[in-house]
Amino acid sequence: MEGIMIINGSPRAPKSNSKKYAELFAKYCTVPSEYFAITNKNHLELCRKMENYTHILFVFPLYVDGLPVTLMNFLKTLEEQSPKTKLQVSVLVNCGFIEPEQNNVAVKILQCFCKKQGYPFGSVLRIGSGEAILNTPLKIFAIWKIKQLATSVAKGKNRNLKTTMPLPKKIFIRASTNYWENYGKRNGITPAQMATMGIEEGSV
Amino acid sequence: MNLILSDRRIELPINNRSTEFIDLSGLQISNCIGCFGCWTKTPGKCVIRDDAVKVYPKIAESCKILYITKVKYGNYDTIMKTMLERSLPIQQAFIRLLNGETHHIQRAVAPKQATVIGYGNISNEEQEIFKQLVARNASNMCFEDYRVIFSHEDTLEQTVINEVTSWKE
Secondary structure, eight states, X not given: OOOEEEEEOOTTGGGOXXXXXXXXXXXXXXXXXXXXXXXXXXXXXXXXXXXXXXXXXXXXXXXXXXXXXXXXXXXXXXXXSOOSSOOEEEEEEEOSSSOGGGGHHHHHHHHHHHHHHTOOEEEEEEESSTTTGGGSTTHHHHHHXXXXXXXXXXXXXXXXXXXXOOOOHHHHHHHHHHHHHHHHXXXXXXXXXXXXXXXXXXXX | OEEEEESSOOOOOOOOTTEEEEEGGGSOOOOOOOOOHHHHTSTXXXXXXXXXXXXXXXXXXXXXXXXXXXXXXXXXXXXXXXXXXXXXXXXXXXEEEXXXXXXXXXXXXXXXXXXXXXXXXXXXXXXXXXXXXXXXXXXXXXXXXXXXXEEOGGGHHHHHHHHHHHXXX
């Protein structure tokens, strides 16, 4: 059976932007797909389910310029519990910075895993401004590229795509500051409190 | 202060009060859950109150720092990577331009002379990726200057001793 296993490697999978990106991918993909989130307990189950699919799409956020530990831990299990037939692996990675190129090293890390473990590599979509883009009218740029990724993965192509908010960086920074100030406001935290230089000061 | 952050126990001849060695493998540090609490609820403090909260203030404070980590697929292996992810409270949510790129504003983080020793059976490709990763980290982790050194596991201790000895000089 042809099918895509979408695996969310975000540590906050149920509330993650990665989940929203995965949903958009599934919506626009012409090949059947199924969504899974990595948890501490389901590594073996996910490895076993791989026998039922032809492709994997890893969806994850950039953490400290690389793969989040949630995904790294899963890859270590997958190394030990590899499916008999190696699936084609594609990637949808997002970072909060405006430059989608800041995701490049994370993609290389995943490509390195694939090369070492014998998984054919498929397509990549690198999203910049990924924390907020889906909450703005500029989401059309993300959706457009996700459609292209979905088509590429369905056809087994090797495309290297990227997208971000088409804004000058200074305007992006202003918009990002507003975004985070509103985030803090919802928690009763002022911009000045958020901008504290103190580390481990005050009460939790 | 000088800080040595290691993902394994290493016997080091340190009798220098200004240098602290932390063996992360002996600490209880759980994964960052990406809740943004340290930016938007309790700024500067992680809401998970495990051993990581004792470590990231020291990372922030250190002027000279040595990371000792196994390298996996060109990434930090998970012990070190978990600690790096849990160091998010030392940055603000807010973004600035740094060398023409967007990066988070740092809180009270001392500029650092950093050395990263990556160990294990590391292929040339993994070495190249890891060097690129550390170069990216330099912008996000306040490295004023940095070096990356690779070592096999069986020569790691001597590699670390050589590095720390050069600090004394």
